[in-house]
Amino acid sequence: MSRNPLVRITKLLLDFMFYFGILICLTVPFIFKVIGRYYTIFEEFYLPFCIIFMVSGVFALLLLWELRKIFKTVMLENPFLVENVVSLQRMGICSFVISICMIFRLVFIITPAELLLVGVFLIAGLFSIVLSLVFDRAVSYKEENDLTI
């Protein structure tokens, strides 16, 4: 088990984000009702915004779930596994889906923050896919090293 405090703190942060994310995702319709009182755009496009945010929320949760799985192996000091390669690929797909959801939101409202979110998740997805390829090579090197006596 890793004794690195940074790894443990990050794992705790991820756990918090995951469980808090579930809560937020489930209460999106209620939250948007409340926000709609102050920002008319949320009242005007209540249903599409609910759908877009809940779908992207679910994929964000899936992304966090995969990240937690990777961190569990990091804590066990054995991160170079094929499972982590698959997790990184899934994280990339989740990022792309979130990015697409944000693009759909641009139909209703265009703000600099929205454009930034689209870009961030698009780049995050690309990084994740590239990282999965790097990890794949690392896994094969590790396997070869493990089987060199």
Add this chain to the structure above:
Amino acid sequence: MIVVNLDVVMAQRKMGLTELSEQVDLTMANLSILKNNKAKAMRFTTLDAICEVLNCQPGDILEYVKEEKQGKEDKDE
């Protein structure tokens, strides 16, 4: 393919896996990988240590065997 005949040499020398692992300074797990032909590569230092302990030549431990399966596949192609 290269076949490791470590078990044959060990049997000839009447030496067990535990004894060999202690003398060669290898873990039982690694020695088992080697003995069961699961290893992908072998270090010269390991080969040197095994040959010294078992008093044999590398050729006694390692053997090249032609793979018949691959030959059949080549013919099919």
